[in-house]
Amino acid sequence: MIEEAELAEPRAEAGIVVEDVTRSFGEVWAVRGMSLVVPYGRVTALVGPNGAGKTTLMLMLATLLAPTAGRIRIAGVDPAADPVAVRRVTGWMPDTLGMYDQLKVHEYLAFFADAHRLSKAERAQAVPALLATVRLDEFALAPVHVLSRGQKQRLALARALIHKPRVLLLDEPASGLDPRSRIELRDLLRRLAADGVAILVSSHILSELAEMADRAVFVSAGQVVASREMSDLAAIGSDQRVPWRIRARDPEALEAVLTGRGLAGTASPAGFELPPMTEDQASDLLAEAVGAGVRILAFGPTGTPLESAYLALTEEGRR
Amino acid sequence: MSTSVHAVRLVAAHEFRMRLRTGRWKWLLGGFTAVMLAFTWFLATSLNASRDSYYNGETMVHDTTSIGPQMFGILMLFVLGLMLIISPTLTSQSINGDRERGTLATLQVTLLSPTDIAIGKLLAGWSVGLVALALSVPFVLFSVAQGGVGFLSAVATLTVVALLIGVICAVAQALSALMSRSISSGLLSYLATAALTIGTLITYFLALSATSEQKPILIGSDYMTQGVVRHPEEVWWLLSPNPFVILADAAPALPPLRADNGDVVQRSDDPLGSIRRSVRDATLPDSSLPCGGTVYSSSDQPIGDRLTPTIPQCPAHPADPSPVWPWGLGFDLLLGAFAVTVTIRRLRTPATRLGRGVRVA
Numbered sequence: 001m002i003e004e005a006e007l008a009e010p011r012a013e014a015g016i017v018v019e020d021v022t023r024s025f026g027e028v029w030a031v032r033g034m035s036l037v038v039p040y041g042r043v044t045a046l047v048g049p050n051g052a053g054k055t056t057l058m059l060m061l062a063t064l065l066a067p068t069a070g071r072i073r074i075a076g077v078d079p080a081a082d083p084v085a086v087r088r089v090t091g092w093m094p095d096t097l098g099m100y101d102q103l104k105v106h107e108y109l110a111f112f113a114d115a116h117r118l119s120k121a122e123r124a125q126a127v128p129a130l131l132a133t134v135r136l137d138e139f140a141l142a143p144v145h146v147l148s149r150g151q152k153q154r155l156a157l158a159r160a161l162i163h164k165p166r167v168l169l170l171d172e173p174a175s176g177l178d179p180r181s182r183i184e185l186r187d188l189l190r191r192l193a194a195d196g197v198a199i200l201v202s203s204h205i206l207s208e209l210a211e212m213a214d215r216a217v218f219v220s221a222g223q224v225v226a227s228r229e230m231s232d233l234a235a236i237g238s239d240q241r242v243p244w245r246i247r248a249r250d251p252e253a254l255e256a257v258l259t260g261r262g263l264a265g266t267a268s269p270a271g272f273e274l275p276p277m278t279e280d281q282a283s284d285l286l287a288e289a290v291g292a293g294v295r296i297l298a299f300g301p302t303g304t305p306l307e308s309a310y311l312a313l314t315e316e317g318r319r
Numbered sequence: 320m321s322t323s324v325h326a327v328r329l330v331a332a333h334e335f336r337m338r339l340r341t342g343r344w345k346w347l348l349g350g351f352t353a354v355m356l357a358f359t360w361f362l363a364t365s366l367n368a369s370r371d372s373y374y375n376g377e378t379m380v381h382d383t384t385s386i387g388p389q390m391f392g393i394l395m396l397f398v399l400g401l402m403l404i405i406s407p408t409l410t411s412q413s414i415n416g417d418r419e420r421g422t423l424a425t426l427q428v429t430l431l432s433p434t435d436i437a438i439g440k441l442l443a444g445w446s447v448g449l450v451a452l453a454l455s456v457p458f459v460l461f462s463v464a465q466g467g468v469g470f471l472s473a474v475a476t477l478t479v480v481a482l483l484i485g486v487i488c489a490v491a492q493a494l495s496a497l498m499s500r501s502i503s504s505g506l507l508s509y510l511a512t513a514a515l516t517i518g519t520l521i522t523y524f525l526a527l528s529a530t531s532e533q534k535p536i537l538i539g540s541d542y543m544t545q546g547v548v549r550h551p552e553e554v555w556w557l558l559s560p561n562p563f564v565i566l567a568d569a570a571p572a573l574p575p576l577r578a579d580n581g582d583v584v585q586r587s588d589d590p591l592g593s594i595r596r597s598v599r600d601a602t603l604p605d606s607s608l609p610c611g612g613t614v615y616s617s618s619d620q621p622i623g624d625r626l627t628p629t630i631p632q633c634p635a636h637p638a639d640p641s642p643v644w645p646w647g648l649g650f651d652l653l654l655g656a657f658a659v660t661v662t663i664r665r666l667r668t669p670a671t672r673l674g675r676g677v678r679v680a
Contacts, residue, residue: 025673064679067670080669084430092428098421100333102340114329115429126480159425 015040015167015198016283021070025288028055043193045213053222054202061093075209091165095172097156101145116163119195130158149176168199186212189211209306233309243302247271249295257289330439351451359458383416386575387467393463395476398455399566406487407508412445412501413492433666448484472571479569483562486655493658498664519561525553551601561571567594568644599640
């Protein structure tokens with residue numbers, strides 16, 4: 001489904017427009033009538049569990065798979081009709097890294113620069129600049145096989161950016177990244193979006209997406225369940241049951257309150273992990289604990305607003 | 320999507336560089352050279368031991384051309400055999416292996432066309448085969464240096480082997496594009512090579528049996544017997560795609576030997592020539608039937624209680640029957656071209672249908 005707000009968007013200016021796209025593999029329907037719009041200058045998160053159809057959609061957008069039905073436009077071009085035109089403007093980073101381990105890091109990028117028909121001058125400028133951007137410049141002469149998974153992930157991102165794409169497709173880009181790299185990835189994507197690149201990021205790790213996306217498209221069982229601005233997400237989960245964590249200066253007193261309410265909290269160094277409850281139930285618990293004289297240090301949902309919203313929306317979708 | 324020489328060269332150079340850096344090629348080429356060295360040494364030693372004159376059944380023949388032709392022929396058949404063992408491994412994983420490693424899709428989303436990728440990868444695999452072939456050149460030149468074989472003959476024969484390596488590489492690559500698992504394509508590539516070598520031979524003899532017929536033959540004036548009439552001229556083409564047949568038939572003929580009395584005698588020291596004669600003779604009607612004998616066929620008309628005998632004419636066999644290799648090499652090259660087409664089609668994206676078990680990325 002396409003949200004009404006999206007329908008109002010000027011699609012001609014959108015980096016990606018997907019309309020009622022379906023893809024089957026024999027009897028299995030991986031994508032069933034998905035519709036979404038990814039505008040230029042925004043980071044759009046594609047959120048969903050394993051098997052939701054995210055990677056299949058990415059493969060169709062990357063010109064590798066043809067849809068069984070429906071229409072796709074990348075920068076205004078149909079990938080099925082003119083895949084070359086789409087490849088000129090699209091960068092794709094798959095979830096499998098697909099590295100040539102025998103090459104040196106700079107050779108790897110130079111090869112893809114040539115494969116995208118960059119001139120020698122463009123290549124000479126782009127390769128070191130991108131290696132610096134993804135903090136691999138000191139490994140330029142090292143063979144790819146010595147890189148860690150996170151470094152390979154960054155090299156794959158550099159490969160996707162080598163021809164300065166206007167549309168960027170990232171499938172699980174932050175898996176394997178250390179915290180610093182994750183922050184740098186977020187900052188890089190924000191910079192690219194600010195430069196007008198349309199970015200679609202797929203992941204089932206919601207905390208990653210919450211850090212980098214402007215907007216989220218929720219998918220489940222091959223369908224778009226909802227599409228929301230990140231700023232609107234906090235409200236969606238307010239009546240949903242999500243896990244909470246509570247920490248007190250006097251844990252024994254807190255445990256007595258929890259036991260009294262029938263809540264079997266799991267003790268951890270960070271506090272008690274509580275079973276899913278709504279915001280109303282959580283505020284009642286807090287009031288009771290404070291009323292009982294428990295000195296609370298921290299209390300909040302363990303997930304991000306995106307996680308809460310995802311649980312809420314996919315639950316709605318199931319109903 | 321246009322194909323350019325630059326793009327094909329880019330893929331070929333990239334693949335070749337990757338192969339060079341894996342380190343396995345050193346073992347492959349080192350082993351190949353060691354085997355060639357050992358074989359050539361044993362061959363030269365054994366041929367030298369049986370040198371000098373030999374009796375051809377009627378008269379003493381003095382071999383004035385030394386061991387060169389025999390050594391060259393055996394060596395070339397051996398080189399071809401080795402190359403047929405090596406070649407399938409060079410490309411039988413080039414497409415599905417890249418798919419399994421996740422590197423194929425990253426190539427397919429660049430501006431490289433399926434043709435660039437298919438031909439570039441094929442050239443890289445073929446080049447490794449040609450490097451191995453190049454390593455056999457010193458040994459071949461050694462046999463040429465023994466005398467009796469022209470330098471151009473050696474070049475022509477090596478060229479045929481080089482083309483056959485390309486064909487096998489193309490077929491193996493197509494199988495790697497068709498099969499999802501590299502182990503399956505590796506196995507099928509060897510089966511395809513076996514079909515071309517052993518399979519054509521078996522099929523030829525089966526077809527020869529199937530087309531032969533029993534006929535009553537009158538020997539002399541009153542002795543009748545049943546004879547088997549074979550028709551190799553109907554089934555010879557089954558042998559033509561065989562790489563060994565192509566090699567032997569395409570190799571330039573050696574100069575004739577002369578006996579003491581000056582007569583030209585059949586060479587028994589030329590393995591390629593022996594195969595060539597057998598194959599070319601197969602294009603002609605069976606010459607084992609006794610000429611002048613009387614054959615009754617079903618179309619013979621009875622006169623009284625006897626059939627009218629048909630006196631078969633002795634076939635007028637040409638002195639030098641037509642060569643078989645242009646047909647065989649032509650067929651094999653077409654097979655290679657078809658295989659490249661299959662590979663290109665399988666690399667086309669966006670893919671509407673995927674083979675069973677094939678993952679895009």
